Amino acid sequence: MPSLLLLNGPNLNLLGTREPGVYGSDTLADVVALVESTAAERGFTVTSLQSNHEGVLIDAVHEARGAASGIVINPGGLTHTSVALRDALTGVALPFAEVHISDVHARESFRHHSYLSDVADVVVIGEGVPGYARAVRELTEAIGRA
Ligand code: CA2
Secondary structure: OOEEEEEEOOOHHHOOOOOHHHHOOOOHHHHHHHHHHHHHHOOOEEEEEEOOOHHHHHHHHHHHOOOOOEEEEEOHHHHHOOHHHHHHHHHHOOOEEEEEOOOHHHOOHHHOOOOOHHHOOEEEEOOOOHHHHHHHHHHHHHHHHO
């Protein structure tokens, strides 16, 4: 069965514990369950990783080559800083979806730029945790068309 890699970046392990006004009350476990069930409807399995470390996320992107058909990633704050994560994603040339729970464009100006969006196949911003399900649906559609 084809598979997706779900990556969540720094601080997303805190989901559901703080800042419910910004990120809602769902936990990271809820995110993983939603992505797994949405992917299963499309015939995909999911491997999931959350890390607070840029290099761990980059290694996971590299290891996805040959193992996954696509990547769903919420890079957290690395969205706004990491050329290295962008290079990893373009380097493996797997289709990927960038997800942000909050509406980054309605927040501080330093959150308005993403190093990933212009090379992402799918971008979902500001739809809360349900945005991960849309990302899976659109990414699996794109993989099916490729
Ligand atoms: O909206 C998103 O999903 C973000 O990627 C979340 C990042 C933030 O740096 C981006 O600008 C937008 C932060 C993730 C931190 O998540 C927390 C969740 C609950 C409590 C504290 C942090």
